[in-house]
Amino acid sequence: MxxxxxxxxxxxxxxxxxxxxxxxxxxxxxxxxxxxxxxxxxxxxxxxxxxxxxxxxxxxxxxxxxxxxxxxxxxxxxxxxKGVKPNKISNYENEVKSGESWAEQKLNNYNESKEMDxxxxxxxxxxxxxxxxxxxxxxxxxxxxxxxxxxxxxxxxxxxxxxxxxxxxxxxxxxxxxxxxxxxxxxxxxxxxLPSPANTYITRYLAATQLFANSMYEENPLAVAFIIIGFSLLIILLIMKIYLRKKQPINTFGKWLLDIFRYAREDFKELFKKKDTN
Known part of the structure; x- marks a missing residue:
């Protein structure tokens, strides 16, 4: 090992x-x-x-x-x-670049790192x-x-x-x-x-998303549960907006849903912050 x-x-x-x-x-x-x-x-x-x-x-x-x-x-x-880029991980691994959100920084660093030497x-x-x-x-x-x-x-x-x-x-x-x-x-x-995703970017990104979701669930199932609930409620919200067309209840429901997303996002940020400080 x-x-x-x-x-x-x-x-x-x-x-x-x-x-x-x-x-x-x-x-x-x-x-x-x-x-x-x-x-x-x-x-x-x-x-x-x-x-x-x-x-x-x-x-x-x-x-x-x-x-x-x-x-x-x-x-x-x-x-x-062939064609790999120089390794710059040490330059930006824990750095939030100017103008980027926390999520953008994580995603950009992840995509860039795959093409590095x-x-x-x-x-x-x-x-x-x-x-x-x-x-x-x-x-x-x-x-x-x-x-x-x-x-x-x-x-x-x-x-x-x-x-x-x-x-x-x-x-x-x-x-x-x-x-x-x-x-x-x-x-x-x-x-x-072993069984592997097809050699297409879409299929492989979907497989990577599934792996990420599974690992995040193992790390923090509560946050993942909130995200799933949030997406489910979003679908309900869209149905209500299309068929019921009642503006005031929709606004109230949407505000509550937004609060759920904010809570889940803060929970994820806190999780990564703890990992970086350990």
Whole structure:
């Protein structure tokens, strides 16, 4: 198990280490060696892997020579997608831009982040990481972070990005999946594809909306319940306006409905504010 960038939000890092132990470690199984690294800070910070880890990593890999070595971490050193934009997450992650509402800021940041480079922010660190993998004859590096599937080789080392679970798909031809690798001389990887939305923007945005709604319900079911009630009442309001045409009751009912939306919005804002301050 290895930390992802969402796992270190708020008090996530301390919670993780309390429940699961160190954020980087290794072990042997039969004639294979498995090394787990913490690269989670690399999405929002200039440095993905700490100097302390790099020192430990090289000692660990040196001791493992002669075994098949597998390295597991979250953020890939380089983003294999073409045409990605520079990573600017650290510049605006908690910043409300001038003239934007809270909701606009969250939506714009979300859309912009999907097109950003999801690799290490520092190209020199990416090169350093890949050189270490090559120098110590690592067999395969398993990665995630990009919500898709990629399998490629750099400097004699195989890199597999498997990000087909947990969030909306990030590239046009990606799909939900998981992989099974049999650790033997065949070096075979079985990719199990799961039901996924069609490769159209509308379908994928609807699927992402459903994922977001489900996760928000798990976080704060009361706020979601108010939103559902609000939309239901809005439909009733429209029916009343069309068929009853009674202006005064409609205005009173509309004011009450607006108050419900305001309450739900403030509840969501308070929820995100608590997360940012943790």
């Amino acid at each position: 290895t930390l992802g960038n969402h796992d270190i939000r708020g008090n996530g890092y301390n919670t993780y280490t309390m429940l699961y132990g160190p954020s980087y470690y290794s072990f042997d199984f039969a004639d294979s060696h498995f090394t787990f690294l913490n690269s989670a800070p690399g999405w929002a910070q200039k440095r993905a892997i700490s100097d302390e880890q790099y020192v430990w990593l090289q000692k660990d890999l040196k001791k493992a020579q002669g075994k098949r070595i597998f390295v597991i971490t979250h953020i890939p050193p380089q983003d294999p997608r 999801h690799g290490f922010q520092d190209p020199k660190e990416a090169e350093k990481f890949e050189n270490i993998m090559s120098t110590y004859h690592v067999d395969t590096v398993y990665l995630s972070h990009i919500h898709s599937y990629f399998d490629y080789t750099r400097k004699g080392v195989r890199y597999i990005i498997t990000g087909g679970a947990g969030a909306e798909l990030l590239t046009k031809n990606s799909y939900y999946h998981y992989i099974i690798e049999k650790i033997d001389n065949s070096k075979s990887v079985t990719r199990v594809e």
